[in-house]
Amino acid sequence: MEEIVYDFWRLVWQEHASCIVMLTKTFDFIRVMCVQYWPASMTKSETYGDITIRVTQEEELANFRIRTIHISRNFGPDKPVEERVLLQFHYTEWYSHSCPFSNAILEFRRRVRAVAKHHVESGDGPVIVHCNDGGGRSGVYLAIDANLELMEEEDGFDVFGYLKKLRQSRKGLIETIDQYKFVYDTLEEFVVCGNSWFPVSELSQRLRAKSVKNPITKQNEYQREYAQICKQTPRFTIGDCAGGHRGDNRAKNRDVLIIPPDNFRPYLTSFQGNSFTDYINAVFVDGYTKPREYIVTEWPLKNTVGEFWSLVYDYECSAVVVLCVPDVGMQNTFPTFWPEGRPGHSKKYGPVFTIDHISHQHYSNIKSWIFRINKKIVSLTELMAGVKAPPRTVQLYQLMCWPLGHKVPTSTNSLVELMNMVERWRQRTDYGPVAVVSP
Structure with missing residues (x-):
């Protein structure tokens, strides 16, 4: 709440906090989850009382x-500013009524721990942990952190005992069975997979x-790690992948055993006619620095080429x-x-998209083309509303x-050079997602 932002910063100052762990978005859909208690940009500052x-x-x-x-506090005209x-x-990918990825939380905790133990400037005070209500998510993080410490010290876990102790301090820490x-x-993922980070x-x-x-x-470490990854991969049910199993979408998959889960697939938004749906066999994949940096999809079928260009256009x-x-x-x-x-040369794919060939450059192991995607508005509602569909490159x-x-690939150097070429192009085009196509 806005009225207690000053009190929050007073707490940070009073306790000489080593760092702040924030486990919620400021907005989740249309709901305000947490007031933004820091400046919106690095060019501005915010003052709360004397802080x-x-x-x-x-x-x-x-x-x-x-x-x-950077925190500064003015205690009065005759005293120096401290x-x-x-x-x-700030963990940004923990959505309401869900749990995040375990490996992401473990990496997040590793970063926090490094600061909490060695951040000299703050005097090594406590870590301040908060979510939207100081309940469920905070309890999850504290339980994971404390039990990993217990494992390091005594080679054991006590999730039940620690949660009982937590709830003596604050009601609602870990709110649901799913969070528990x-x-x-x-903890199992940490024990099984260990700390995979190395310099x-x-x-x-x-x-x-x-x-x-x-x-x-009789296995080397590559084989052992890959087998472990396969075991850790979640098994999705038909219900998880309901969109791809619908009768009007099944023919849009190369393999009915490889269907994207609905929670991770992109939904097409361009209207191409009543016989088209919002489905394409594709999933979002996080990069290292950006969520949903890639969209991985299969080589289009003859009947899904229009959907492919809709994917590229809709998600820019x-x-x-x-x-x-x-x-x-x-x-x-x-x-x-x-x-x-x-x-x-131009070619039309589906009833909506026309692709113009602008230029191309071909190297020994890499070919590249620049295309302009033209979209035709065919929805009567959009036509009446005057919706425009600007071409995209x-x-x-x-x-x-x-x-x-x-x-x-037969040449690793070419693969690395391809990555460099894509990165240089993205620097010129505001870093839109990359669609990755494989058979």
Whole structure:
């Protein structure tokens, strides 16, 4: 609440807080979850009573942000202004009535712990943890953090006992069975997977170690880790993937066993006619610094090419990366979904989208094209409302050294160069998501 923001900062100051852990968005859909108690930009400051707040640095990651906050307090005209610096860790991908990814929370906690133990400027005071109501999410984080500490000290867990202790201090810490189970799931993931983070300087050493086979299991570390990842991968039910299993969408999938869960798939918004739906076989994937930085999809079928270009247009993809080269004669199975030939050539895909070939550049293992996507408004409602559909530009890259059926590309240097080319293009186009296409 706005009226207690000053009290919050007084608490931070009084307790010499080492950092702030925020486990909620400021807005979740249309609901205000938490008042923004820090300045909206690094060029501004906010004053609450005798306390002035400035954000001097912000690091954005896929699931959370780390802000460096400068606090100054004026105790009166005859006294010097006191100043302090602390970090705020803001977890941004924890939606209402859900639990986040365990590995993301563990990485978040690792970052917080590093500061809580070593942040000298703040005097190593307590960590202030809050969510929207100081209840469920805060309890989840505290239970995970405390039990991981207990594991390090005594090689054991006591989730039940710690929660009983928590609730003696504050009612509602961990509010649901799902949250309680999530604590156990996260602890299990930490025990099974361990701390997978390591510095770049150790990469060569790690690669050598991972290649050595265990004499008992006859597996090297690559095989063991991959098997563990497969075990940790959640199993989705037909209900989780209901959109792709609908009768009018089943023919839009290459494999009915590979269907995107509804919670993670993009929904198409361009109207292409009454026979079209909002479905495409694709999922959002987080990058390291941005959520939903990639959209991974399959090579379009003949009957889904229009949906593919709707995906690129609707989500303003800056680039399309095609990671395979179908064999000659496989046009029926893997139809070309972009216009080839000379610049200036155009081709229509579906009833709405026309793709103009603007330019192209071809290298030894990488081909690239720049296309303009033109959308025709066919919805009567949109026409009457005067809705405009501005053309959009996208660059498509195809890696030519990854033949269909090969597990890995034949040139790792070309793959790295492709990544660099995509990054340079995105820097010019406001970092829209990248659509990644594979068979």
